[in-house]
Amino acid sequence: MKKALSMLLMVVLVLGVLAACGPERKQTGGTETGGKKEEETSKPEKLVVWEDKDKSKWLEKVAADFEAKEGVKIEFKEVEMATKMRDQLRLDGPAGTGPDIVTLPHDQIGQVATEGLITPLEVSDSVKGTFSESSIAAQTFDGKLYGLPKSAETPVFIYNKALMTEVPGTMEELYDFSKENSKGGKFGFLALWDNYYFAHAVIGGNGGYVFKDNNGTLDPKDVGLANDGAIKGAEYISKWYSEKLFPAGIVGESGGSAMDGLFQDGNAYSVMSGPWAFGPYRDAGIDIGIAPLPKFADGTPMTTFMGVKGWHVSAHSKNKEWATKFLEFITNDENAKYRFEQTAEVPTNVALVEDEAIKNDPGAQAVALQTQVAIPMPNIPEMAEVWKPMADALQTIATGKNKPDAAMKSAVEQINANIEANHSK
Numbered sequence: 001m002k003k004a005l006s007m008l009l010m011v012v013l014v015l016g017v018l019a020a021c022g023p024e025r026k027q028t029g030g031t032e033t034g035g036k037k038e039e040e041t042s043k044p045e046k047l048v049v050w051e052d053k054d055k056s057k058w059l060e061k062v063a064a065d066f067e068a069k070e071g072v073k074i075e076f077k078e079v080e081m082a083t084k085m086r087d088q089l090r091l092d093g094p095a096g097t098g099p100d101i102v103t104l105p106h107d108q109i110g111q112v113a114t115e116g117l118i119t120p121l122e123v124s125d126s127v128k129g130t131f132s133e134s135s136i137a138a139q140t141f142d143g144k145l146y147g148l149p150k151s152a153e154t155p156v157f158i159y160n161k162a163l164m165t166e167v168p169g170t171m172e173e174l175y176d177f178s179k180e181n182s183k184g185g186k187f188g189f190l191a192l193w194d195n196y197y198f199a200h201a202v203i204g205g206n207g208g209y210v211f212k213d214n215n216g217t218l219d220p221k222d223v224g225l226a227n228d229g230a231i232k233g234a235e236y237i238s239k240w241y242s243e244k245l246f247p248a249g250i251v252g253e254s255g256g257s258a259m260d261g262l263f264q265d266g267n268a269y270s271v272m273s274g275p276w277a278f279g280p281y282r283d284a285g286i287d288i289g290i291a292p293l294p295k296f297a298d299g300t301p302m303t304t305f306m307g308v309k310g311w312h313v314s315a316h317s318k319n320k321e322w323a324t325k326f327l328e329f330i331t332n333d334e335n336a337k338y339r340f341e342q343t344a345e346v347p348t349n350v351a352l353v354e355d356e357a358i359k360n361d362p363g364a365q366a367v368a369l370q371t372q373v374a375i376p377m378p379n380i381p382e383m384a385e386v387w388k389p390m391a392d393a394l395q396t397i398a399t400g401k402n403k404p405d406a407a408m409k410s411a412v413e414q415i416n417a418n419i420e421a422n423h424s425k
Contacts, residue, residue: 044100049326151343158271163266172296187247192272208227209227278344305376
């Protein structure tokens with residue numbers, strides 16, 4: 001009996017020791033890091049935001065509103081977005097001196113996500129529903145959402161109201177107008193169709209595509225730039241050049257400045273360009289009209305490329321949840337509208353398409369409408385292999401040095417070879 005009692009006491013003693021070594025628990029049943037206390041202790045004193053150059057003024061008000069609401073200070077600075085933002089993040093992120101939040105053009109997402117520089121976002125479907133589907137698609141890579149849209153831009157139709165009284169109803173009507181008015185050093189319509197960014201409107205509108213879209217996932221092994229539709233689009237482009245409706249001077253790197261000069265001097269009735277041109281054209285004294293690009297006669301739209309600028313959370317941020325909360329705050333309808341009013345960059349918030357601030361701005365309205373038929377530039381890393389072969393092909397078409405079908409097939413061969421050489425696993 002004594003032996004059994006002794007064994008029982010030893011078991012109780014061992015259990016007591018084990019319990020003493022276990023995790024300390026609160027009487028409420030939660031851990032020290034659980035529930036509301038965890039949220040309070042993890043709230044940062046500040047978040048660091050990098051905004052594009054000459055675009056941060058609007059953040060003064062919005063940052064103050066967020067601090068008043070949440071008690072988190074927002075520190076922001078300007079970094080040029082197109083090239084310097086990504087390069088600076090590569091240095092400052094791993095060093096621990098980088099931002100919590102950055103802004104990038106969407107076609108860089110695939111590369112920076114692959115490099116581990118930005119982190120996927122966890123937001124509700126209602127937040128995603130704030131924006132157009134195409135702009136959310138632009139912020140998605142490999143099935144994961146990496147940003148919330150800030151603004152979008154795409155080429156539109158810009159015309160000189162003193163020379164053109166109304167927008168042609170179709171591209172065919174625009175072609176006829178150009179045939180009648182392209183003479184004596186003047187041109188009815190100009191576009192940089194030797195540049196694939198602009199030429200995709202015609203190629204995509206006729207059925208060509210860069211990479212096959214399989215339910216939101218782009219397949220770099222299926223390039224559609226030499227299919228029947230793409231070649232038809234290339235033949236359409238060739239017609240404008242071969243019939244001298246476009247001058248030889250708007251081919252190549254100097255093409256953009258040459259086209260702008262012709263329009264600003266009153267020697268071009270209309271052009272295909274983007275929001276970046278509105279200000280300079282007006283500054284040149286041109287009373288411009290702005291509209292979505294005319295559709296083809298069968299109702300098919302000019303399928304322009306769309307660029308979407310987005311907000312992203314650095315993978316090196318120690319405050320990812322709060323950074324995401326700030327992203328949701330600055331992209332809500334109220335703050336997106338305020339940013340538009342301050343920067344003139346068109347948001348992709350669905351509710352704002354019919355807002356008076358945008359409806360009463362012809363440029364913003366035209367961009368908003370054109371983005372509804374535009375497609376985001378592919379954001380996968382393989383897209384880097386597309387630009388040069390396509391530029392080479394289109395320039396040989398524009399200058400008559402190659403037939404459209406041969407040029408497009410050659411481009412696709414080069415694209416596939418580049419992808420195989422630089423992206424095969």
